[in-house]
Amino acid sequence: MVPFLDIREQNRRIEKELRAAVDQVIDNAQFILGPGTKSFEEAFAAYCGTKYCVGVNNGTSALHMALIANGIGPGDEVITTAHTWISTSWAISYVGATPKYVDIDPQTYNLDPSLVESVITPRTKAILPVHLYGQACELKSLSSICDSHNLRLIEDAAQAHGAKCDGKRVGSIGHIGCFSFYPGKNLGAFGEAGAVVTDDQEMAERIRRLRDHAQDGRHNHVELGFNTRMEGIQGAVLEVKLRHLDAWNEARRRLADYYRENLANVSGLRLPQCVDPQGHVWHLFVVLVDAARRDEIRQELADQGIATGVHYPTPVPLQPVYQHLGHKPGDFPVAEDVMAQCISLPMFPEWEESQARQVVDAVKMVVSNK
Incomplete structure (x- = not known):
């Protein structure tokens, strides 16, 4: 796992x-x-x-x-x-x-x-x-x-x-x-x-x-x-x-680089863009997939021992608590598209290359083989 x-x-x-x-x-x-x-x-x-x-x-x-x-x-x-x-x-x-x-x-x-x-x-x-x-x-x-x-x-x-x-x-x-x-x-x-x-x-x-x-x-x-x-x-x-934060952030960058290099050509997968490689600290590594298949992809990754997350599924202005503001689906098209497609892959500084390879292999198989 x-x-x-x-x-x-x-x-x-x-x-x-x-x-x-x-x-x-x-x-x-x-x-x-x-x-x-x-x-x-x-x-x-x-x-x-x-x-x-x-x-x-x-x-x-x-x-x-x-x-x-x-x-x-x-x-x-x-x-x-x-x-x-x-x-x-x-x-x-x-x-x-x-x-x-x-x-x-x-x-x-x-x-x-x-x-x-x-x-x-x-x-x-x-x-x-x-x-x-x-x-x-x-x-x-x-x-x-x-x-x-x-x-x-x-x-x-x-x-x-x-x-x-x-x-x-x-x-x-x-x-x-x-x-x-x-x-x-x-x-x-x-x-x-x-x-x-x-x-x-x-x-x-x-x-x-x-x-x-x-x-x-x-x-x-x-x-x-x-x-x-x-x-x-x-x-x-x-x-x-x-005292360890900078070293941990650097380890996160290395994992992000590994993902970006090894998942670069996977059909049906959009990788995150990085404006400043030394400024980004990769709290999350969020990829985009076909919205219709997101739940299926997450389940298949889980079946192969890969834990994932969704950050986040619903735009804040479309949450029930803020319905009084009068926003409706389509008001925030970019956010709505991203939030319908996003999957967060494992990201932590204590990663081992064998774990990163397992994630990459599973993502390649699950996303591109359908």
Whole structure:
């Protein structure tokens, strides 16, 4: 069996480091925030190239806190992509704003900058792009649009730890960057965790208050606050794993190269496009197949011991929860086509060549023999 990812093997290889870090938190008994979180925040800010990092309890909260800190609220509109996990839209809805969706670029599957200005209105306050599958959005164009229209640029980098755009780490380019450390991410915690990074001291300080019941000093609550604090154990684990992130991302690139080289001529299979080979961190390796055969192909791969995923089957604006926005099938043709055809192949840095060969052989047989 080739797993979709192999968290157990990753943890096994650095088990001594991880146990030492967790033991230290147990010894100091500071399980909420504490030195484990603070040390990771400092390390991750330095890694991303920002002045500040604020750890929170998950990636959804990171987005939520970032929107509040950027002054987004009821009556505002936030432009975002139709193709992503729903947390991006949850955060917009949580603050009372309205998500305004645009279609995706057919090559990168990221938000298409050429469509953004057509949906800007006087109520638009921010653009919230997602660096999907580990590939950075075209932030130069989005930054220019934000500058022209006085909008905030909030990066959803939940799938792109360590990815780069024009030589800079994602998360450091907009006004604020948001990360998830869900266990299956390129940088994953021992449970839920998230963070925001920014160069803006005022925003960082506000999020530090918001995550801890909006306290400005003990028992002095200055606004509506939240309990979204990072746990000390998660911070300690993440700091250990951060030291290995670049090597893990490089291993992901090698696996992506192997797939792209050995699956290049398979009829009926479209491989992902890579704009910047050194900037892409390959959180997912997503191929496209005939939509009518996708479920059949996945089942046949499973029968041969190959685990796959679908990221994602339905555009967010077509989800039942957002039906009140009035979108209908056909409104986002590129995203709808991609989401009907996509299959995610196994992608993890601990891969062995025998596993990669097994995936390639199975995909060739299943996809091209019908």
